[in-house]
Amino acid sequence: MERNIALIELLADGAFHSGEAIAAHLGITRAAVWKALRKTTDELGLALESVRGRGYRLLTPLELLDAERLLGAMSDHGRHLVSRLELHRQIDSTNAFLMRAAAAGAPAGAVCIAEQQTAGRGRRGRSWQSPFGVNLYLSVLWRYPTGPGVLGGMSLAAGATLAEVLAAHGVQDIALKWPNDILWHRRKLAGLLLEVAGESQGPSHLVVGLGLNLSMRQSQAPDIDQPWVSLNEILDGAPLGRNRLAGALVEALVHALERYGREGLSPFLDPWRAFDPLAGEPVRVIFGDQVIEGRHAGISDEGALQLETSTGLRRFQAGEVSLRPIERPETPAL
Template sequence: RAQLTSAVLGQEIHYFCEVDSTNNEAKKLAANGCPEGTIVVAETQVTGRGRLARSWFSPFGKGIWLSVVLRPPFGPMDAAKCTLMAAVGVNRAINAVTGVGCGIKWPNDILWNNRKVVGILTEMSAELDVINYVVIGMGINVSIEHFPSELAPIAASLSVATGRSISRVKLLAAILDELENVYVLVKKSGFAPVLAAWRKESITLGRQVDVRGFDRSFSGVAIDIDADGALLVKTPQGVERVLAGDVSISPV
């Protein structure tokens, strides 16, 4: 705590050596009324999760496995944009602390050299049109040198990207600072400025993409995100709007 400079995020810290998933712990704490800004960090996760019941590789001491509890004053429709907001904050912190050039892939990945260094999983609890809490889970690969074979071609860590060791405490402090900055900005001015920042840091826009949605698949050029954070993809049939799904970027 002494090394953190954020005002609200990280005021309450729950640190675990081992946990099932920091998002699960954060959701329990949030449901029990923990204050906004409470964070959960762990050295390793036994069942770290991605979206759609995928697993997240979280080796001991080699990453920042982090969840942040927010109690935002906006409605459930805006929760998906929290992922984009978090991506902007984390990307800024990474680029500031490590100097490595990372970019954001819609909606929830930060990539270096086409390899994933960060995944973000936002989960929410809401009643009618009021958000009870949002948990933003972030997995940041800091010093993983060896990935399991299925991840080796698609994943990377920051120490490998930069060729030097990275202080997890420094990076965590920067992430909480930057996340707090973007969150304060959203509360003050709405999502438009943060979505504008997202566009600048995106590596998806302007690229040929393959979209695998829940019920459809197609290809086209990613041209923009709209005010809801949905990806707009231009296809020969017209512009398709993708609110959730997986996108792969075709090699140039």
């Protein structure tokens, strides 16, 4: 993997590099360059171009993650809240890494971010497609003196926080789908995975994981079974620095985690509701083997999904519940 990363670091600028330069950079023979290039780009799912007399280049330049640039995009207070930053080129899962680190005593504010996950996870046991260098995969650890039972609302707090960051970076029409999917025109842009452990009466620790699609191509995510979108498509190819955005997201998350410990869910309710397009709309809730239809009545002050049904108001906690809109039939043209 080290040789692969060294090669990608050289080619990340998207410019042509001669076979001689690549051989010298990797410390291999000129004859071995093509094999190394094909092996690396195939393994990482990257598109390579070869032009006689000019050399080789990646069709899509990459902005690789850089700890100094990421931290440099944060305020002094934000950097103060980050106790340590773990940057990995490849990892099984940023959440799994921090859950292991938490069990070993890692402090609040530990952050893990990776170029690629080999075992990325989403909600309800689903896998999270995590190709190299084209998205953001990051997790943040926080510790609380209370038990895990009071941390359920952090799912909504994190979603509202991330939606605000994206809106501030020019992403219009961001929407939240309870409990924490981040959508654009009903296509999934990002998802959150929260994992908590601790004593029933405290203390406890929480890991918030984020996967955000930046410039992923369809060919890099053949197994995704729902509509999705990348930030690059939303912004029509306008550049948005990967390290700068990662720094903004990490800063917002550590602030939110710290604030939640002091104030709970309350300060995040109005921002969450502002990004909820399904409020007042007909929806169905899938709860185990049950499918319950009704009108989405927003979220309660405790963060529960509220559903107006023919039998009255019902409330649902996140758990294994899934929310789906009911499409309205189109009105025939007159």
